[in-house]
Amino acid sequence: MIKQKIPGKPVTVTINGKKYRANEGEILLSVAIREKIEIPHLCYEASLDPYGACRLCMVEVVRKGKREMATSCTLRAADGLEVLTDTPEIVKHRSILFELYLAEAPKSDVIRDMAAHYGVTRTRFLKRIEQGDPLGNKCVLCGLCVRACSEIMGAGAINFINRGPYTVVNTPYYAPSRDCFGCGACVRVCPTNAIEMEDVGADRVMKSWSDTRVPLSQCECCGRYYAPRELSASVLARLDTPLKEEISRLCPECRGKQLAQNEILAGRGGRATHG
Ligand code: SF4
Ligand code: FES
CATH class of the missing domain: 3.30.70.20 (Alpha-Beta Plaits)
Structure with missing residues (x-):
C-alpha cells in the first residue's frame, strides 16, 4: 500500500553549485525533475516507493570535501546536501550502463534515444535478442x-x-x-x-x-466497449454517492451527458434521475 507522505520542513540543497528549495526528506531526483535538471532514470515512478534498480540516476554527493556516488531516487533532501550530476565519474558510469541497456533491450527506441542523448550509440556487450520475446x-x-x-x-x-x-x-x-x-x-x-x-x-x-x-x-x-468489467464494477462500488443502476451501465462519456441532461431537467423543474 502506498503511504501518503507529509512534506518535511523547507531545506536548501545545492545541485551543480546552485541552491534550490526542497522539503526535508524529499527525493532528490524529484527535486531535480521539478527544477528541470537532467538526471537520466528508468525505474523511478512517483507513485511507488523508490527502489534504486536501474542505477542510471547516480549523482555524486559532496560531504566534508569528499565525494561518494548515490542513486538520486533514494537520496533524501536534507539541509546543506550538495550533489553533482555530471562529473567525469558519473558520465563514465552512465555510459557503461547505457551500453548494458542497449544490449539488454536492443529493440527499445526509448533506450536507444536516451543513450544517444548521452553520447552512447554502440554497445560492447552481447545483445540479448530473443525471437518471439x-x-x-x-x-x-x-x-x-x-x-x-x-x-x-x-x-x-x-x-x-x-x-x-x-x-x-x-x-x-x-x-x-x-x-x-x-x-x-x-x-x-x-x-x-x-x-x-x-x-x-x-x-x-x-x-x-x-x-x-x-x-x-x-x-x-452507445454500445462501445470501454473499460475492464471487473475494474469498473469495483470503482463504481467505491463511490461515496452510488450511481443509479441505469447510469452505472453507461460509458464515462454517455454517463456525463446523461447526468448533464438530468441536471438541466432538474433545473427546469423536471425529474432528475441520477443517484
Ligand atoms: S516490461 Fe520491463 S521495462 Fe517495462 S516496466 Fe516491466 S520490467 Fe520495466
Ligand atoms: S531511477 Fe533507477 S536507480 Fe534511480
Whole structure:
C-alpha cells in the first residue's frame, strides 16, 4: 500500500553549485525533475516507493570535501546536501550502463534515444535478442510493471521469472493470468513502452502477458466497449454517492451527458434521475 507522505520542513540543497528549495526528506531526483535538471532514470515512478534498480540516476554527493556516488531516487533532501550530476565519474558510469541497456533491450527506441542523448550509440556487450520475446526485446527488467501490479493494483498478476541472464517478466508459467484486471497500470509505468495491450471486440488483450483476456464493459447507450468489467464494477462500488443502476451501465462519456441532461431537467423543474 502506498503511504501518503507529509512534506518535511523547507531545506536548501545545492545541485551543480546552485541552491534550490526542497522539503526535508524529499527525493532528490524529484527535486531535480521539478527544477528541470537532467538526471537520466528508468525505474523511478512517483507513485511507488523508490527502489534504486536501474542505477542510471547516480549523482555524486559532496560531504566534508569528499565525494561518494548515490542513486538520486533514494537520496533524501536534507539541509546543506550538495550533489553533482555530471562529473567525469558519473558520465563514465552512465555510459557503461547505457551500453548494458542497449544490449539488454536492443529493440527499445526509448533506450536507444536516451543513450544517444548521452553520447552512447554502440554497445560492447552481447545483445540479448530473443525471437518471439513477448516484450519485443525492449524490457530492461526495471521491475516497475511488477511493482505497479502488486503494490498499486494489489493484483500480483506478473512477476520476475527464471534467474540470472534468463530473467524475464511475465505471468507464472507464461499462462494467461486470472489475477489480471486489464487495468493497464503496467503499460503506463513501463519506461521503455515494452508492454503490448489491445482492446479486441469485447475483450482487452494483454498481449505481452501470455494473451491474457479480460472482458470489457459495454455501454448500454452507445454500445462501445470501454473499460475492464471487473475494474469498473469495483470503482463504481467505491463511490461515496452510488450511481443509479441505469447510469452505472453507461460509458464515462454517455454517463456525463446523461447526468448533464438530468441536471438541466432538474433545473427546469423536471425529474432528475441520477443517484
Ligand atoms: S516490461 Fe517495462 S516496466 Fe516491466 S520490467 Fe520491463 S521495462 Fe520495466
Ligand atoms: S531511477 Fe534511480 S536507480 Fe533507477
